[in-house]
Amino acid sequence: MNELLQKLFTCVEFGKINTASPYPPQMRGQEGAQELTQQALAEGIAPSQIMDEALIPAMTCVGQKFTEGKVFVPQMLLSAKAMNAALTYIKPYFSSGEVKRKGTFIIGTVFGDLHDIGKNLVCMMVEGAGWEVVDLGVDASAEKFIEALNEHPGAYVGLSALLTTTMTNMKTIIDKVHEVHPDVKFIVGGAPVSAEFAAEIGADGYAADPQDDIKLLEGFLNA
């Protein structure tokens, strides 16, 4: 792999944002995700190659370490920060169409529920995997999802719920959305949710963590 991209991968993996950031200590004084991305672009490396060979694999690696319990939420959030520093320079190519996103993922915590830590992690990881993410926040109603789908036709939808009392709101949202957008695919997640429950309420998939979610989304694309 290109050496620059290899370095960029390491920066995102360990959360090295830019030259000024003192963390991690063994990389102090070195360039971070921000500078390396600028350099890569200046050297003529295609933005899509930067995504595919550095940013996406780095976030996949972090997601895997999280799944295995080797890192926890703060480390993952720092990697996401480094990735975002890089994305700032890649984003213009998304809008110009030069870099194709894999698709759009609309996600929100269902109405009645305020737990958002897990959902935020999913947002960042899915974005890091090359998707456009539309975050509807917490306490999101069916109407909000319908509106977002009107704006982003063809998007996939993720629902998060952490309470047994609000899990059932997932079904309400799926049913209402399907009345307007019958073909939309739903992935559900959150601690109390299971694959059985997902099937019961008519969701198209259940994901236990962000890596799982990304696999499901890619599965939809290839179906």
Place this chain on the structure above:
Amino acid sequence: MERRFHTYRYPLSEVLPSLDELARYLHMEDTEHPAYLYMVERLEQLRSSDLEAVGGYVVGRVDSVEVAEGRLAVEGVSFAVGAQVAGYLKEASEAALFLCTAGALFSDEAHALNAAGDFLEAYIIDAIGSLTVERAMDRIHAALAEEQAPLGLKITNRYSPGYCNWPLLDQHQLFHFVGENPTGITLSPSALMHPIKSVSGIIGIGTHCRRRAYGCVICQNKTCIYRRIVQREKAV
């Protein structure tokens, strides 16, 4: 008997978590990590704030505890606490229904930080708020124990709607029972409290009541990330 809300107020500086406690909770003990540095910075700032955590309880006579049915009645108000909690409360002759909040500061800030894309900072502020309200409630719990001790009465752990199969919707009964109070906590139709960093629940009082192992020790959630932390700590 007239119901009275016993109010307790603590300056934030007295109930904020210590750095060590926060570091353990977030499993972030790398003192050079930006998350750690942010924890240090915010705890210091918050220690000099003049805000308060406020909470308290109303004590009522227990009419009946039906363990098998998982029900408990306090002065005519019935709670579906579930069999497990009812079992823990079966020795109670009285019960304290409590509320406590760390205030709106934490969730307002976390919300603003999230909206600005600062997820790491939001996550830390959110965690400080969670620990602060628990610390304030620990103080209230201790105050209740102290108040009952001279009467020869002991108290149980605290139990909350949403835990151990006690339906969250029972929050409505709980707030109804507690009535007017100075905490400013409100309940949404779906039974969520505002401010978000608030807790509510019940503590049993009686001559044979006792505290027992609780929390992670008895939880069955196999996928919880905190379980992974506890297991790792055990393995070390």
